[in-house]
Amino acid sequence: MSATIDGMILDPELEAAVSFFPPADLSDPVTARERLAELAAAIPVPATAHLRIEDRTVPGDVDVPIRIYRPREARGAMIWLHGGGFVMGDLDTEHPWATMLAENSGATVISVGFRLAPEHPFPAAHDDVYAVLAWTAEHAAELGIDPARIAIGGHSAGAGLATAVALRARDQQGPPIRFQLLNQPVLDDRQQAWSARNFTDTPFVTRAKVAQMWQHYLGSTPATPYAAPARATDLSGLPPAYIATAEFCPNRDEDIDYALHLLRAGVPVELHQWPGTFHGSQAILSAEVSQRQSAELAAVLRRALADASTGSQKHSAAQ
Numbered sequence: 001m002s003a004t005i006d007g008m009i010l011d012p013e014l015e016a017a018v019s020f021f022p023p024a025d026l027s028d029p030v031t032a033r034e035r036l037a038e039l040a041a042a043i044p045v046p047a048t049a050h051l052r053i054e055d056r057t058v059p060g061d062v063d064v065p066i067r068i069y070r071p072r073e074a075r076g077a078m079i080w081l082h083g084g085g086f087v088m089g090d091l092d093t094e095h096p097w098a099t100m101l102a103e104n105s106g107a108t109v110i111s112v113g114f115r116l117a118p119e120h121p122f123p124a125a126h127d128d129v130y131a132v133l134a135w136t137a138e139h140a141a142e143l144g145i146d147p148a149r150i151a152i153g154g155h156s157a158g159a160g161l162a163t164a165v166a167l168r169a170r171d172q173q174g175p176p177i178r179f180q181l182l183n184q185p186v187l188d189d190r191q192q193a194w195s196a197r198n199f200t201d202t203p204f205v206t207r208a209k210v211a212q213m214w215q216h217y218l219g220s221t222p223a224t225p226y227a228a229p230a231r232a233t234d235l236s237g238l239p240p241a242y243i244a245t246a247e248f249c250p251n252r253d254e255d256i257d258y259a260l261h262l263l264r265a266g267v268p269v270e271l272h273q274w275p276g277t278f279h280g281s282q283a284i285l286s287a288e289v290s291q292r293q294s295a296e297l298a299a300v301l302r303r304a305l306a307d308a309s310t311g312s313q314k315h316s317a318a319q
Contacts, residue, residue: 008202008248011276013287021204021280026087026212029118033088040093043283046100053099055091060131061124065113067091068143069102076149076305077108077140078181079133081158083280085186085213086117086125089158097155097294104298107305108145110136114161121219122227129165130174137175149305151239153181156279157213160186163229163258170237179304180241183297184279185255188230189214189223193253202248205279210250230254235265242270242300244293249279272296 010018020042022035052070057063080101082094091113102109114128133152140147152162159182166177191197191210200207218227225232235258243259245252252273259271274293282290 008278009276010248010278011281011287011289014277014281014284014289017281017284017287018203020284024204024206024209026085026209026216029087029116029216033084033116036084036088037090037093039283040096043096043285045096046103048099048103051099051102058132058135061127062115064115064128064132065091066132067095067098067111067113069098069109069111070144071102071106071108074102074106074108074144075146076106076151076178077110077136077143077145078102078105078301078305079129079136079150079152079162080109080111081114081129081152081154081161082111083154083156083158083184084116085209086122086157086161086217087213088116094158100294101298101301104295105301105305107151107301108143118216118219122217122221125161125217126164126168126226129161130168133165133169133175133177148176149178150175151179151181151301151304152177153179153183153242153301154185155183155282157186157217159183160229163187164226166238167225167229167232177239179301180239181297181301181304182241182243182255183282183293184244184246184249184251185229185258186213186251187228187258188251188254189218189228190230191250193251193257195253196250199248199250199252202250203278203281205250207250230258235262235267238262238265238267240268240304242272242297242304244297245271245273246277246279246281247273247275248277251279270300 054068082089098111114125245255
């Protein structure tokens with residue numbers, strides 16, 4: 001039986017855990033980072049016996065920390081970007097998710113510790129991620145991966161960064177990206193979609209928090225498609241994508257709209273809207289719906305990197 005909070009019919013297992021999430025506030029970035037770290041520390045880390053894990057740095061405008069998770073016999077790679085509203089998160093907070101993704105997908109996962117706003121506003125994080133993409137392609141042989149099987153993705157703001165970097169790689173004829181794995185991506189600073197106007201006080205993410213996030217990330221810089229990909233007008237030639245949305249998430253509709261625009265541009269898309277969920281609720285690993293969400297991300301990535309015939313690979317349209 002579903003539970004209702006302020007008119008939202010939440011999955012009952014998720015509703016019971018709402019109180020464990022930190023307050024939806026980014027007015028003090030340092031405190032917000034500490035609270036997210038506490039939440040991440042409470043998430044059990046899967047066994048890593050089948051993974052080789054290594055911390056390295058990638059040269060760019062600054063040295064970018066990365067953590068590489070190598071399963072046995074992995075040939076493809078995922079550049080994976082943490083959530084946290086461009087303000088919070090690091091390699092440690094993303095460790096449970098990166099571990100699960102590598103363990104269950106069979107792909108090498110390269111988790112990126114990009115610079116955070118407001119200390120480092122756009123385009124710092126974007127440039128860091130692009131540098132890691134270029135480095136991964138250049139060092140594919142050393143990493144033991146097929147350069148034709150490099151995907152990019154992430155959670156929330158990380159998924160938004162992945163989307164933007166895919167646009168840049170297309171525009172600048174950069175390293176080829178095989179696939180985009182986008183979980184609840186942050187794409188639009190304008191907050192005009194129906195969900196952004198109606199889900200103003202949802203758990204963990206509110207309209208005020210989204211406004212704070214974009215202010216920290218953009219600073220005084222006007223938004224461009226490389227900052228807010230929903231502003232892009234030409235989506236042709238982009239890599240196939242999987243996009244997952246949460247029902248009670250302010251950015252739900254901007255994600256669905258982006259998926260539809262990709263489809264109209266001829267880009268294969270798989271879209272999954274998860275009923276009864278809210279932004280970030282996947283952190284409640286004990287919930288059955290969260291387990292299905294995490295398993296699906298890994299399964300989708302495994303399929304996307306399964307063979308080298310990128311051109312002939314077919315992905316289903318919206319579910």
